[in-house]
Amino acid sequence: MNEKTGLRDKLSLLWKALLLSFRMKSKVSICISVIGMLLGLFTLWSNILNADLINRITGLIQGEDVLRQALFTLLCIVLIEVLLLVYNMLKSYFVQYDSMRADEYIHDTTYDILSRTKYENIENNSNFMQKLDFINNQGWWRIAQLTVFVQNIVSAVISLAGIFVTLFYINPLIVLILFLSCLPGLWISKKYGNEAYFYELYSMREKWYIDYHAGLITGFNKEIRFFNLFGYIKNEWKTGVELLIKKRSGLTRKFTFYRIAADLIKNIAIVVSLYIVAVQIMENSALEVGTFVLVLTLASNIQTNMWTLLWSLGEFNTHSVYIKDFYAIRELECENHPESNETYDKLNIEFRNVSFTYKGTAECAIRNLNVTLRQGEKIAVVGENGSGKTTFIKLLSGIYDCDEGEILINGEPVKDIAKLRNSISVIFQDYAKYRTYIKENITVGDVNRTYTDDDIRDAARQTDIDSYIETLDDKYDTKLGCFSDSYLDLSGGQWQKLALSRLLFKNDAKMMILDEPTASLDPLAEADIYANFFHLTKDKTALFISHRLGITKVVDRILVFRDGTVAEQGTHDELIAANGVYADMYKSQAQWYK
Structure with missing residues (x-):
């Protein structure tokens, strides 16, 4: 799993991941994403307007006739804030909507893979099943997040460009100081992203272990109750949980320390930048107090946008690695048997x-x-x-x-x-017990057959399961298992007769196994x-x-x-x-x- 990926392969993977992410978005959602990329300029404009408003208010205090200009500036600020509020509400909605679409797409695709891949991958390839489960549990929401990261990256770049240009005219040294203070964040984002991926992948076994023991208590409650195994099962479950927590806490503790150090460097850079502009204002009376506030705001924004950019780049890279597994199992050799x-x-x-x-x-x-x-x-x-x-x-x-x-x-x-x-019609040793209607448990034996209710009854009569079915209120329309209102289940012998009826329902079969x-x-x-x-x-x-x-x-x-x-x-x-x-x-x- 630690194989090195060349730059060309990585760029190709990033491009595939991006295309896959956009493919699952609706047209309206794509439009919202594009608008979001341009909002970085609106934020910069709002900051400049805030600085201008402060200067106008200062002028009013000093007796200048700038009330109309101050009110206009305030109106522009309010309009921008309303626009940002509406956008954030739409963004929140479409993030959830896109996540649901991604969930549907990924599961639909993995089900299709399971139906086409060679059976040896399912029965004798634990790595395949581990990756498939990993994708179903981790991949879908990560794909949905890819376009969010792209939007964040583009928006941050546009915003940073505007901020750098604005600060450059005030003092180029401030730009250099603030830029250099963000570099530790790049290293943290890249390192954490890679380690987080391998943590999630290699933790799947522990998660299965936890789910397995949790399922034992509900699935085999009678046996566990009889042998008084609740304490044993709980201890095994707890062991898995504690191991998972230990792995995660170690990773979190390490990067929390790195993040604190990076934030400290950024804050020192802001203080130094403010000192430089304060000295510059005292030496140049043409610069007003709004300039100081603007630098303070933009210094904070440049840190925030730079961190957003670096974090989004790192997360985009990390999430796209998950997509690598998705494409890997898609490209496995499949059965080539036309219907x-x-x-x-x-x-x-x-x-x-x-x-x-x-x-x-x-x-x-x-x-x-x-x-x-x-x-x-x-x-x-x-x-x-x-x-x-x-x-x-x-x-x-x-x-x-x-x-x-x-x-x-x-x-x-x-x-x-x-x-x-x-x-051929066949019943395997581990035949399925479909938690659906009784009649569907029979008719799945031949999904291509055109049949009547009498055909279903005929298959059931041949195995004598019909005598039991006729005692039920809804007869062949009775739903079985945990998805039914009555939670009706069959005995082992009744399930076997139902499975045999399914076998016999395929009346065109020349061989029965x-x-x-x-x-x-x-x-x-x-x-x-x-x-x-x-x-x-x-x-x-x-x-x-x-x-x-x-x-x-x-x-x-x-x-x-x-x-x-x-x-x-x-x-x-x-x-x-x-x-x-x-x-x-x-x-x-x-x-x-x-």
């Missing part, structure tokens, strides 16, 4: 010398695999945990691409992944569900993935995975007779099915 509504008429699939290795690991998850799946077969895929079963399914369903070998469909290499996925969705059930209950599903799949190809063997007696073929390849295959009787890996597994589990 399609086509399906295969039949699916005969062959794995030919297929190997696959997860990134960051040395050992093959799938090793030189050769196997054929014929249309209409009922196949059990069994093996111990870590034998390669789930990886096999990910390759079969096009979630991963093989590193070596090829996968053929009906004798041809796979070219249309979307068409393949349209032809169950990747251990019933692993939490006891072996007999799992065997009953698989046996029932065996009949529901009819003429479709069905794959039952499990490390338990309750379904194996009734399937057409058993694939026994071991060390990333098919160690054995055949019927239950054939494999028992072979007295190999499968026979040993079955003997160790035989008592479960008696």
